[in-house]
Structures are given as C-alpha cells and as structure tokens.
Amino acid sequence: MGIRKFLAKQYNFGPWLGGLKDLFSRTMLYVSIINFILIAVTAYNVTLKTFLLQYVPWISFWMYFMGLVVIVLLAMALEFKFIVPSHYTFLNKQEFEHQNLIRQELKEIKDILEELKKEDEE
Numbered sequence: 001m002g003i004r005k006f007l008a009k010q011y012n013f014g015p016w017l018g019g020l021k022d023l024f025s026r027t028m029l030y031v032s033i034i035n036f037i038l039i040a041v042t043a044y045n046v047t048l049k050t051f052l053l054q055y056v057p058w059i060s061f062w063m064y065f066m067g068l069v070v071i072v073l074l075a076m077a078l079e080f081k082f083i084v085p086s087h088y089t090f091l092n093k094q095e096f097e098h099q100n101l102i103r104q105e106l107k108e109i110k111d112i113l114e115e116l117k118k119e120d121e122e
Contacts, residue, residue, distance in 0.1 A: 012098060040068055 044052075044064055052059050096103065 010098070036068075036072075040065060 044061055048064070049061075052064065
C-alpha cells in the first residue's frame with residue numbers, strides 16, 4: 001500500500017473510539033464554561049483593566065463580562081445558522097458511507113420497489 005493511499009484511506013476502529021470522543025466532547029462543554037470565566041476574569045484583572053480604564057473609564061467588570069457573553073451568543077447564532085446545517089450534511093454522508101446499518105435494508109426496499117414497478121408495467 002502506497003503512502004498516499006494509506007493517508008487518504010479512512011479506517012474504522014468500531015464504535016468505542018467515536019463513543020469516547022463524543023463523551024469527551026460533551027464533557028468539555030462544562031470545562032470550557034469554567035475555563036472561559038477564569039480566563040475572562042484573569043484577563044480583565046491582569047491586563048485589560050488598566051487599558052479599559054484609560055480609554056473607557058465608565059466600563060465596569062460586569063459590562064466587560066456581559067460584552068463577552070454577547071459575543072459568545074452571536075457566535076452561537078452564526079454557528080447555528082450556517083455551520084450546523086453543513087456539519088450535519090457531512091455527518092449524514094459519512095454515516096451513510098461507513099457501515100450504516102440501514103443501508104442494506106434500503107437496498108432491499110429499492111429492489112422490491114423495482115420489482116413491483118416491473119410487474120405494474122406488464
């Protein structure tokens with residue numbers, strides 16, 4: 001097997017690897033929220049506070065933090081509106097091509113429909 005074929009081919013290790021990745025991804029949501037809050041507080045106190053007080057002295061920590069929340073909400077809206085449909089289209093394509101359990105049943109149904117269509121035409 002050539003190196004290009006090895007690199008281009010997809011490999012299926014069964015459901016355990018995908019399940020582990022999915023569980024890790026779902027857990028990281030909670031870790032990310034905590035991490036985001038800690039980074040926002042640290043950034044404000046270490047560097048941004050001096051800068052913000054110099055140029056916008058009226059902004060408080062809570063206004064700064066709410067601004068970050070608004071940015072996250074806008075990012076979520078853009079993600080939902082544009083990225084999610086494309087992402088699920090990709091996932092559906094991958095699922096259909098790689099060991100989809102219903103694929104054989106769909107083929108059988110298609111064959112039965114073609115037989116019925118031929119009988120109808122006769």
